[in-house]
Amino acid sequence: MVERARGVRVEIEPWGDGDLQLLRRLNAPEMTEHVGGPESEEQVLARHERYLRIGGMFRVVLPEGEPVGGVGYWERTWRGETVYETGWGVLPPFQRRGIAAAAVTAVVERVKAERKHRYLHAFPSVGNPPSNALCRKLGFSLLGECDFEYPPGSTMRCNDWRLDLAAG
Structure with a gap:
């Protein structure tokens, strides 16, 4: 799927065996500061x-074939309802170019086409202004702050953003 944002064209391609190195790059301290810090190699392998x-x-x-981040969605039970959750990360040299917005937009189009769940949630840390701004920009509604267990065994304070997939 191809999306454009601010003149930037990106594609999202299914995660594959060869993406372990990209995941290691996304595990850098500057990429994980809002989610508890870098994971161990064992944790990265399990995540992969x-x-x-x-x-x-x-x-x-990017169009020239360079992988610059990851994005995804998965099912979660949230407050008694099965919903989709989304998350993303774009490597530092490629941030602030609209790449994350285009990638998340592509995910939104996929989940809308599935017509399986009504809501897509994102749970960025309250201390992560860029991710919260992206949610706002893409039309997610801020439901408020919540405590979220992430990484497992730790509690982080997040904003609960929700996108109504049935809305126009």
């Missing part, structure tokens, strides 16, 4: 295996 299994994870690729 999960990404391969869940089917809703994608690498974000």
Whole structure:
């Protein structure tokens, strides 16, 4: 799927065996400061295996073929309802170019086409202004702050953003 944002064209391609190195790059301290810091190599390998299994994870690729991030969606039970959750990350040299917006827009189009769940949620840390701004820009509604267990065993304060997939 190809999306454009501010003149930037990106593609999202299914996460594959060869994307482990990209995941390692996304595990850098500057990429993980709002989600508890970098994971161990063992945790990265386990995450890579999960990404391969869940089917809703994608690498974000520029037209020239360079992978610059990851984006995805998965099912979660949230407040008694099955919803989709989304998450993303774009490598620092490629941030602030509209790439994340285009990638998340591509995910939104995919989940809308599935017509399976009404809502897509994002849970960025309250201390992550760029991710919260992206949610606002893409039309997610801020439902408020919440405590969220992430990484497992730790509680982080997040904003609960929700996009109504049935809305126009």
